[in-house]
Amino acid sequence: MLSRTADHLxxxxxxxxxxxGLARILDAHYRHALLPxxxxxxxxxxxxxxxxxxxxxxxxxRHGSLSPATAFRFLAFDRDHGGSIVSCLWQARxxxxxxxxxxxxxxxxxxxxxxxxxxxxxxxxxxxxxxxFLEWVRYRAHLSRGVTLGTMLRDEAFRFTRIGTFLxxxxxxxxxxxxxxRPGYAPVDDPAGPDAYxxxxxxxxxxxxxxxxxVYRDAVTPWRVTELLVLRDDLPRSLHRCTNEIYTNLCAxxxxxxxETERRAGELQSTFRFGRLEHLLAPGLAEFLDAFLGxxxxxxxxxxxxxxxxxxxx
Amino acid sequence: MPPHAxxxxxxxxxxxxxxxxxxxxxxxxxxxxxxxxxxxxxxxLFHRVGITxxxxxxxxxxxxxxxxxxxxxxxxxxxxQFLEAGLxxxxxxxxxxxxxxxxxxxxxxxxxxxxxxxxxxxxxRPEMQGIDVPGGIYAHIAGIxxxxxxxxxxxxxxxxxxxPSGVSYMLENRKMMMRLFPxxxxxxxxxxxxxxxxxxxxxxxxxxxxxxxxxxxxxxxxGAHNSAYFEHAFLAQQMGIELVEGQDLFVxxxxxxxxxxxxxxxxxxxxxxxxxxxxxxxxxxxDSMLGxxxxxSVYRAGRVTIxxxxxxxxxxxxxxxxYVPDMIGFYLGETPLLANVPTYVLRRPEDLAYTLAHLDExxxxxxxxxxxxxxxxxxxxxxxxxxxxxxxxxxxPAGYIAQPTLALSTCPTFVEAGLAPRHIDLxxxxxxxxxxxxxxxxxxxxxxxxxSLVVNSSQGGGTKDTxxxxx
Numbered sequence: 001m002l003s004r005t006a007d008h009l010x011x012x013x014x015x016x017x018x019x020x021g022l023a024r025i026l027d028a029h030y031r032h033a034l035l036p037x038x039x040x041x042x043x044x045x046x047x048x049x050x051x052x053x054x055x056x057x058x059x060x061x062r063h064g065s066l067s068p069a070t071a072f073r074f075l076a077f078d079r080d081h082g083g084s085i086v087s088c089l090w091q092a093r094x095x096x097x098x099x100x101x102x103x104x105x106x107x108x109x110x111x112x113x114x115x116x117x118x119x120x121x122x123x124x125x126x127x128x129x130x131x132x133f134l135e136w137v138r139y140r141a142h143l144s145r146g147v148t149l150g151t152m153l154r155d156e157a158f159r160f161t162r163i164g165t166f167l168x169x170x171x172x173x174x175x176x177x178x179x180x181x182r183p184g185y186a187p188v189d190d191p192a193g194p195d196a197y198x199x200x201x202x203x204x205x206x207x208x209x210x211x212x213x214x215v216y217r218d219a220v221t222p223w224r225v226t227e228l229l230v231l232r233d234d235l236p237r238s239l240h241r242c243t244n245e246i247y248t249n250l251c252a253x254x255x256x257x258x259x260e261t262e263r264r265a266g267e268l269q270s271t272f273r274f275g276r277l278e279h280l281l282a283p284g285l286a287e288f289l290d291a292f293l294g295x296x297x298x299x300x301x302x303x304x305x306x307x308x309x310x311x312x313x314x
Numbered sequence: 315m316p317p318h319a320x321x322x323x324x325x326x327x328x329x330x331x332x333x334x335x336x337x338x339x340x341x342x343x344x345x346x347x348x349x350x351x352x353x354x355x356x357x358x359l360f361h362r363v364g365i366t367x368x369x370x371x372x373x374x375x376x377x378x379x380x381x382x383x384x385x386x387x388x389x390x391x392x393x394x395q396f397l398e399a400g401l402x403x404x405x406x407x408x409x410x411x412x413x414x415x416x417x418x419x420x421x422x423x424x425x426x427x428x429x430x431x432x433x434x435x436x437x438x439r440p441e442m443q444g445i446d447v448p449g450g451i452y453a454h455i456a457g458i459x460x461x462x463x464x465x466x467x468x469x470x471x472x473x474x475x476x477x478p479s480g481v482s483y484m485l486e487n488r489k490m491m492m493r494l495f496p497x498x499x500x501x502x503x504x505x506x507x508x509x510x511x512x513x514x515x516x517x518x519x520x521x522x523x524x525x526x527x528x529x530x531x532x533x534x535x536x537g538a539h540n541s542a543y544f545e546h547a548f549l550a551q552q553m554g555i556e557l558v559e560g561q562d563l564f565v566x567x568x569x570x571x572x573x574x575x576x577x578x579x580x581x582x583x584x585x586x587x588x589x590x591x592x593x594x595x596x597x598x599x600x601d602s603m604l605g606x607x608x609x610x611s612v613y614r615a616g617r618v619t620i621x622x623x624x625x626x627x628x629x630x631x632x633x634x635x636x637y638v639p640d641m642i643g644f645y646l647g648e649t650p651l652l653a654n655v656p657t658y659v660l661r662r663p664e665d666l667a668y669t670l671a672h673l674d675e676x677x678x679x680x681x682x683x684x685x686x687x688x689x690x691x692x693x694x695x696x697x698x699x700x701x702x703x704x705x706x707x708x709x710x711p712a713g714y715i716a717q718p719t720l721a722l723s724t725c726p727t728f729v730e731a732g733l734a735p736r737h738i739d740l741x742x743x744x745x746x747x748x749x750x751x752x753x754x755x756x757x758x759x760x761x762x763x764x765x766s767l768v769v770n771s772s773q774g775g776g777t778k779d780t781x782x783x784x785x
Contacts (some may be wrong), residue, residue, distance in 0.1 A: 003573045097364070098538045101551035105363070239407050242747060255576050305462045307575045 021172025187222030439625030565608030
């Protein structure tokens with residue numbers, strides 16, 4: 001397939017996944033914000049959320065001080081901020097438009113309809129409105145993935161779409177964990193700790209609470225939540241699962257210059273397949289996640305070089 | 315409005331023409347707001363499917379719909395047979411003319427077409443002189459604009475031989491009508507058009523360079539910001555071929571390749587939807603970012619087919635149009651089945667004198683204009699507009715042709731006030747390869763403003779589904 005087409009497909013699925021990730025991150029944030037908090041804690045939470053997304057400086061440069069309503073609009077509705085939900089859905093739609101001949105009509109219509117709907121939405125931070133909006137974003141992402149799985153030929157185009165989805169999925173899960181960890185923090189295997197409730201909320205935001213109950217049949221502890229989200233290979237959004245998918249799909253599209261990228265993806269997947277949580281977290285949870293995000297970023301760049309925008313004509 | 319426009323649906327006494335009787339009875343049985351609801355449904359479907367054209371210079375998301383009218387334009391079987399024969403004849407002659415112009419130029423030597431009209435024309439491409447193209451076909455895809463006059467006769471208004479567009483609307487309009495009014499298709503035997511992409515692909519494959527057994531075809535688009543991008547993507551998808559931009563292609567060792575995720579892939583046929591000028595920055599406009607450097611040399615070597623061929627603009631130029639009936643006689647030895655609209659060629663002194671004396675009755679067109687721009691409609695023009703145009707004509711008579719204001723036929727159309735007659739034309743698509751194929755019907759364009767004769771979508775025109783009845 002055309003390199004440019006692969007590039008559009010890769011970014012189309014990444015942007016949908018990113019919009020969903022943002023919705024989940026905001027959902028986790030608001031669930032947490034429902035707990036009784038002082039104004040200091042509210043501001044600290046927004047710092048943590050914006051910081052985990054790497055956009056705290058961009059936000060402060062634009063708006064100066066932290067206000068919950070402004071921060072929400074920045075992350076959800078700001079068209080001038082390329083990382084907002086509305087911008088992601090617009091970019092997903094534009095990428096789909098550029099390859100609408102390659103994707104199925106149903107896929108295109110789904111992404112186009114998503115954009116047409118959000119285009120008419122007025123930012124509303126009133127009672128219930130934020131929750132409804134975030135849920136809408138999640139369901140549109142479910143729909144986009146569903147129509148992809150349900151209609152697309154299992155060819156190269158599909159592989160690149162999947163690689164985009166799981167790179168971004170791994171990224172979102174890591175950032176959500178990151179928002180709940182401070183430097184040097186080590187999750188404990190104790191349900192009585194002061195943070196236990198926060199970890200339950202995190203599970204709910206990742207649609208993983210029922211899964212946790214099913215797997216552990218026991219109280220929620222930070223250690224087990226981390227284990228579930230990092231090491232389980234059967235949880236759709238876990239780091240292990242996402243890296244498995246990245247590696248498998250990458251192998252399926254391998255070309256004669258992609259060997260090193262494959263090796264790195266395989267190496268990353270192996271750390272979860274054969275690694276032990278206590279070893280992975282030895283430097284601290286936040287430190288582990290930062291390193292992981294770096295490796296995911298590196299894979300994204302290498303995939304671009306090898307497949308999407310060949311630097312020199314063959 | 316000129317008098318005596320032919321109504322496609324109704325006879326002068328107000329009863330339905332035979333081929334509209336079934337539809338007319340159905341229409342009268344419809345509750346008034348059902349059509350309005352259906353029309354609104356069509357609009358929202360077109361938006362969702364994204365059958366829109368981008369408006370240049372406006373904000374993102376300002377993608378407009380071309381208005382779709384729910385009342386079909388119906389052609390009876392015998393009229394279509396006649397039209398089809400006339401179109402085949404005309405396109406055969408046009409292709410013969412192109413082959414002649416770029417080889418022996420016998421029609422110039424015979425004095426039938428003035429040599430300076432060709433050789434001094436910007437649409438003539440000397441680069442094509444002496445180049446053999448597969449099957450001698452230049453205009454693989456032709457869109458011939460046909461209108462019906464007050465006498466009920468068809469006339470060819472214009473030949474479009476460069477990158478004619480609009481066929482996606484023919485296909486989408488049919489799909490929409492079948493979705494909105496399935497019962498109508500049970501009652502009428504409407505000739506299908508859905509196979510157009512298959513026919514087009516077969517046509518393109520049939521003109522691949524000699525010796526290529528399983529040709530690879532791609533559609534070359536200027537990109538997602540082009541106003542016809544929807545159509546490019548749609549046709550590529552329907553044919554199952556790659557939709558490429560100039561940046562996706564490169565030339566090496568006398569061949570054209572696509573950049574793919576698995577390395578270079580050789581391309582044999584390019585269905586291009588960009589103009590000659592932008593195809594190859596080394597040969598034509600040097601600042602074009604849309605084309606492929608070196609493409610022309612590969613083409614001249616016969617190692618890739620470009621459809622339509624480079625240089626077809628010389629045959630659809632308005633200054634050449636008056637000579638098409640003569641071409642039919644010269645190349646085919648036949649009498650033209652479809653007449654031209656009578657045309658005054660203003661480089662002829664007597665035609666110029668007549669035109670200047672009757673400017674307020676005539677339509678005057680720039681010979682190189684397109685899309686309804688650069689045109690004067692005498693009866694609708696103000697005194698000041700007439701005077702201004704008169705000066706332009708006098709300054710450069712050879713730059714214009716003039717035609718009587720045609721009473722384009724009308725078809726009942728759904729407008730704000732209800733059903734009302736609106737002027738229409740018809741663009742059938744003629745495909746030439748190993749053989750000539752015409753999918754029955756084409757695109758019917760309708761001038762939505764009361765009395766307007768301009769059907770171009772850039773000037774407020776809409777479209778209708780076109781039905782050719784099989785019996």
